Amino acid sequence: MRELLQQTIPSLTDDACDKFVAYYALLIDWNTRMNLTAITEPEEVVKKHFLDSLAALPYLKPGAKVADVGTGAGFPGIPLLIVRPDLKMTLVDSLQKRIGFLQTVLQTLGLQAQTVHARAEDFGRNPLYRASFDAAVSRAVAQLPILLELTVPLLKVGGKAICYKGDALEERKNASHAEHVLHTVCETVSVPSDYGVRSLLIYTKNAPTPAIYPRKAGTPSKNPL
Numbered sequence: 001m002r003e004l005l006q007q008t009i010p011s012l013t014d015d016a017c018d019k020f021v022a023y024y025a026l027l028i029d030w031n032t033r034m035n036l037t038a039i040t041e042p043e044e045v046v047k048k049h050f051l052d053s054l055a056a057l058p059y060l061k062p063g064a065k066v067a068d069v070g071t072g073a074g075f076p077g078i079p080l081l082i083v084r085p086d087l088k089m090t091l092v093d094s095l096q097k098r099i100g101f102l103q104t105v106l107q108t109l110g111l112q113a114q115t116v117h118a119r120a121e122d123f124g125r126n127p128l129y130r131a132s133f134d135a136a137v138s139r140a141v142a143q144l145p146i147l148l149e150l151t152v153p154l155l156k157v158g159g160k161a162i163c164y165k166g167d168a169l170e171e172r173k174n175a176s177h178a179e180h181v182l183h184t185v186c187e188t189v190s191v192p193s194d195y196g197v198r199s200l201l202i203y204t205k206n207a208p209t210p211a212i213y214p215r216k217a218g219t220p221s222k223n224p225l
């Protein structure tokens, strides 16, 4: 695992390598008792989970307050935090078991992050969190019109929703209404990869989100914008 990490992500410090090795061990161990990931083979984990998660690094300002919405086993939030411990990371997921796993990962790796067990819809209506983040990152959680409703309300004006996706054109096909009503401007970045087409869709919020969004839990996916 260490050699694979050094070959695939040569910029990693020894300390970051140690943390990724420990994260991998926990992921594989806990995966025998709960459903965390279908990807377990070392090379695939390094490329499709660890390296893929780091794609947003250039778009996160020093000390940025970041929400990882639907983090699951911690992607992309934990790899970002390993490499950038300056980030003020909040990991959000609706499954309590996964939050338990993430707390063990944070403690074992000696990382600081907030974990929140919540539906993103409720999280985004909570005045403690709404309009308070510089960035929201999210991977493999929902189609774009749904995902924008879950993430954009969390952002300060000027903040960025960074959506990890496959083909950007395909993903944006049905998102123009959501992009418009949530007052966002989109920039797409293609991510070099040898494991399929990957892109980041980066939405900058340019005005406050109307109070009706996000709608109550379940509505964004039943009736997408």
Ligand code: SAM
Residues within 6 Å of the ligand: 069, 070, 071, 072, 073, 074, 075, 076, 092, 093, 094, 095, 098, 118, 119, 120, 121, 138, 139, 140, 141, 150
């Ligand atoms: N982001 C991780 C990754 O890339 O491996 C996990 C992806 S997994 C397919 C989707 C995760 O999103 C699950 O852990 C699920 O519990 C969470 N999720 C889905 N809808 C959610 C919602 N409305 N609010 C919070 N979490 C949600």
